[in-house]
Every structure is written in structure tokens, then in C-alpha cells.
Amino acid sequence: MADVFACAGCGAGLTASLTRVALPVRTHQRYGHDLLPALMEQGTYAVDPEPSGPPWRPWDAIGADEAAARGVFAPVPALSSGLPGAILVAPGDTRGTVLIPERCDGYCLGLDGRAGPNLACAQCGRAVATRMDDCTFWQVVRLDPTAVHRIPSGGPDPTADWAEIIRDREPAPPIEPPGRWSPQWQAAVAVALAHLLAASGGNRVSVPAGPLATAFGRALDGLLPAGPTAKTLALAGPGLPAPATDIVLVPQHPQTGEAWEPPPGAAGAVPLAADVWTYLAFHDDRRLVPATGVLPDGVLRDDPLPHHPWGVLRPDARVLLHTLSRLPAVREPWLRAIHDRLSDRPS
Incomplete structure (x- = not known):
């Protein structure tokens, strides 16, 4: 509509x-x-x-009980007292x-x-x-x-089915010129990372090599305690085979915000923004095989090299803390310890 x-x-x-x-x-x-x-x-x-805009009240003036009633379960610098x-x-x-x-x-x-x-x-x-x-x-x-x-x-707009979304939605490229990670990716990965931490139960998570490891592996290794791997992570969703893993990353519907539902009995699902999920699931990053010879006269090269990042992907710390503080699981001592460590040293 x-x-x-x-x-x-x-x-x-x-x-x-x-x-x-x-x-x-x-x-x-x-x-x-x-x-x-x-x-x-x-x-x-x-x-x-959420409420937005002034006036703002510091955490000390709000208190844990009032904050929890507003859906915030760990300390934040301040909360808006504006209108939701x-x-x-x-x-x-x-x-x-x-x-x-x-x-x-x-x-x-x-x-x-x-x-x-x-x-x-x-x-x-x-x-x-x-x-x-x-x-x-x-x-x-x-x-x-x-x-x-x-x-x-007019009447209600039809909700796109997953096949339409996968076919028509433009994936979000992870790297922007001249070589920085997209802030859109940093935010989307941060939101999913908060839910991944909660789904881990405090256990170490194994991430398969490749784009998933680039996006989540370093952060999970740095935030979860050392020890034997207890859970595994993979992508799941429309167009992909069902993986045999403990945790799956699934796309969020861009119209409704609802996460794709895995089949009954499947692993626990963690939502990820659809345009980032689509890139991870279907982007073909293979390089062309080198060939001999040269381009014919008058033919211009039209395949510039892909962008490469300046450094590792760092999920947005503010977005990660914002999401963590609003998950009821953050009241668990082990996850609250991660939240507090990030608050003290967000980098």
C-alpha cells in the first residue's frame, strides 16, 4: 500500500x-x-x-528496571525520552x-x-x-x-516471495572505493554478530573458510573464550542446500523484516540483512583464467580489477553494543562480560 x-x-x-x-x-x-x-x-x-530525540537521560538516572521495561537490558550511555x-x-x-x-x-x-x-x-x-x-x-x-x-x-502491496528477492535484489558490495569496507556491511555484520554471540551460548564457533570467515571469524574468535569448538556456523536460506550445522545465518525480508524460516528441526537461525546475505550466498569471486595473446585493436579493456580492502573487516562497535544491550540474553553473565568489555574498549 x-x-x-x-x-x-x-x-x-x-x-x-x-x-x-x-x-x-x-x-x-x-x-x-x-x-x-x-x-x-x-x-x-x-x-x-524506539524513542528518539531530546531530552536524553543518562543511565544512572534511568536505572536497570526502567531500562528493562523499555527493552534495554545492559547499560548504555543514555536513552532518549522522546517519542517512539x-x-x-x-x-x-x-x-x-x-x-x-x-x-x-x-x-x-x-x-x-x-x-x-x-x-x-x-x-x-x-x-x-x-x-x-x-x-x-x-x-x-x-x-x-x-x-x-x-x-x-490503493490496496496492500504484495509481499515479495524469497525467489523474487534473490532474483531482483541487488547484493551490497562489501568494498567501496578506494578500498574501505562498506559501512552498510559493518552495520549488518554487527547486528548479526550480536545474535550469533547469543546463539553461541558462550561456546566457541567454527566458521568455514571464505567470505563467512572474513565477515565473522575474526570477531567470534576474539570475543568468545578459547577452547574446543562446540558449535558450527553456515549460511542457509532460499536457493541453498540445508546445512548440517548448529547455527545458520538466514536472510531478513527487506519488506517485513522477518527472518527466513528454516525447515522444522533445523539449526538455530540468526538473521542477516538480505542484501549482505545475498552477496555471501551467491557472489562468485572466482577469477578468470589467464589467457595468452592481446586484445584486438580498437577493443577497450572493460574488466577492472576488483577492489581489495585496506584492512580487516571490523563490525561497527556502536551498532554491536546497541543490539547486544537490547537482547534479553545479555543478562547472562558470560554475555554481559562481553558487552562490558566492548563498552570499555570498543575497538
């Missing part, structure tokens, strides 16, 4: 026609000091269930809004929303949204759920 969001005060339209998708795993990521692209794909929106349910859209999909000049603060190169909503309805002046486009942030407009209302149009 395509939706338009309108001002709750005067009814003016504030967005283009949008389709709801799952909340991106990189929503709460902050990366480097670069200007990042838009968080949401054009023509889509997602809903963030913000509607996230790409900045280019907004319509009929103007900046509120006195709220256009930021840290470096743009707006970071520190002063609260900084976009108003151009027709009636009501504060309706917060634009965030400073360095380190994925660019996004967060519509205030109390200041807008949704206007549905």
Missing part, C-alpha cells in the same frame, strides 16, 4: 507516495566524518519503534516543509537534530519533523508521529 503523510494541523501533504519497508539495520549507525547518503531508498519509509514511532523517509521524498532556523544546529557539516524538530509545515508552521544530514549520520527525515497522519492509498 502506498502512503502519503500529511500535516496533522492543516492537512497539507508532506511526503511523496511511499511504501513501507523494514527498518534498515544501519539506522542507529554513526560512521566516520563523511557525508553519508540517504538512509532510506527513494519511495520507501520505515517506522523506528518516528517515520523515517529520505530527504528527497519530503514535500511542503521549511527549516526552522533557530533549530538548525549541528556538529560539523549539517543538521543533527540536537534541538528537536527542525522542519515545519510550510502551510501552517507546525513543527513536523527532524532532518539529520550532518557528517557521521545517514541522511534522513524523521517525521514526528504526533504531528503527521498517514493517508493510505
Whole structure:
């Protein structure tokens, strides 16, 4: 179903026609000091269930009981006391809004929303949204759920089946020019890593050599205790044979956010963003066999060498801690110890 969001005060339209998708795993990521692209794909929106924006309360002022009631089970620096349910859209999909000049603060190169909503309805002046486009942030407009209302149009959109997703969804390449790991990969791997740690039960996990080991092997070896391997990890999902392992990485549906369900009796499943899972499952990284001779005259070389990373893949520490702190399993002493060690030394 395509939706338009309108001002709750005067009814003016504030967005283009949008389709709801799952909340991106990189929503709460902050990366480097670069200007990042838009968080949401054009023509889509997602809903963030967590409170967002000021005022912020430090952990000492919240306490473990109140935090647990909000779904946070390990200490975090601070929690928002803003409203939950913000509607996230790409900045280019907004319509009929103007900046509120006195709220256009930021840290470096743009707006970071520190002063609260900084976009108003151009027709009636009501504060309706917060634009965030400073360095380190994925660019996004967060519509205030109390200041807008949704206007549905048309019937419900069909949910793509897994065969369509595997066929049509573009895999996310892991390396960006000139050789850094994609922040999208660092966030997706971090979220899956948190669930992998919980699924391990504190036991060492064996990861097969290849792309899976590149993505998860080093982190699992560094975070789980030394000792004999107790569990094994493999990819599972549509188009792959069922592996005989203890833990499987399965894709998350990009529309619904639901994880692919393995057959009954299969191993425990850990979700991974579909575009990263698709790359790991189906990308053919084999090199062409060298051939003799030269290209004919007038034929240009069109197969540049693949990008190689500057260093090892480091899952995003902030995203990993954010996800770990919201897993009930983090209350187990062994997993809480990993959380606390990461909090003290996130690198």
C-alpha cells in the first residue's frame, strides 16, 4: 500500500507516495566524518519503534528496571525520552516543509537534530519533523508521529516471495572505493554478530573458510573464550542446500523484516540483512583464467580489477553494543562480560 503523510494541523501533504519497508539495520549507525547518503531508498519509509530525540537521560538516572521495561537490558550511555514511532523517509521524498532556523544546529557539516524538530509545515508552521544530514549520520527525515497522519492509498502491496528477492535484489558490495569496507556491511555484520554471540551460548564457533570467515571469524574468535569448538556456523536460506550445522545465518525480508524460516528441526537461525546475505550466498569471486595473446585493436579493456580492502573487516562497535544491550540474553553473565568489555574498549 502506498502512503502519503500529511500535516496533522492543516492537512497539507508532506511526503511523496511511499511504501513501507523494514527498518534498515544501519539506522542507529554513526560512521566516520563523511557525508553519508540517504538512509532510506527513494519511495520507501520505515517506522523506528524506539524513542528518539531530546531530552536524553543518562543511565544512572534511568536505572536497570526502567531500562528493562523499555527493552534495554545492559547499560548504555543514555536513552532518549522522546517519542517512539518516528517515520523515517529520505530527504528527497519530503514535500511542503521549511527549516526552522533557530533549530538548525549541528556538529560539523549539517543538521543533527540536537534541538528537536527542525522542519515545519510550510502551510501552517507546525513543527513536523527532524532532518539529520550532518557528517557521521545517514541522511534522513524523521517525521514526528504526533504531528503527521498517514493517508493510505490503493490496496496492500504484495509481499515479495524469497525467489523474487534473490532474483531482483541487488547484493551490497562489501568494498567501496578506494578500498574501505562498506559501512552498510559493518552495520549488518554487527547486528548479526550480536545474535550469533547469543546463539553461541558462550561456546566457541567454527566458521568455514571464505567470505563467512572474513565477515565473522575474526570477531567470534576474539570475543568468545578459547577452547574446543562446540558449535558450527553456515549460511542457509532460499536457493541453498540445508546445512548440517548448529547455527545458520538466514536472510531478513527487506519488506517485513522477518527472518527466513528454516525447515522444522533445523539449526538455530540468526538473521542477516538480505542484501549482505545475498552477496555471501551467491557472489562468485572466482577469477578468470589467464589467457595468452592481446586484445584486438580498437577493443577497450572493460574488466577492472576488483577492489581489495585496506584492512580487516571490523563490525561497527556502536551498532554491536546497541543490539547486544537490547537482547534479553545479555543478562547472562558470560554475555554481559562481553558487552562490558566492548563498552570499555570498543575497538
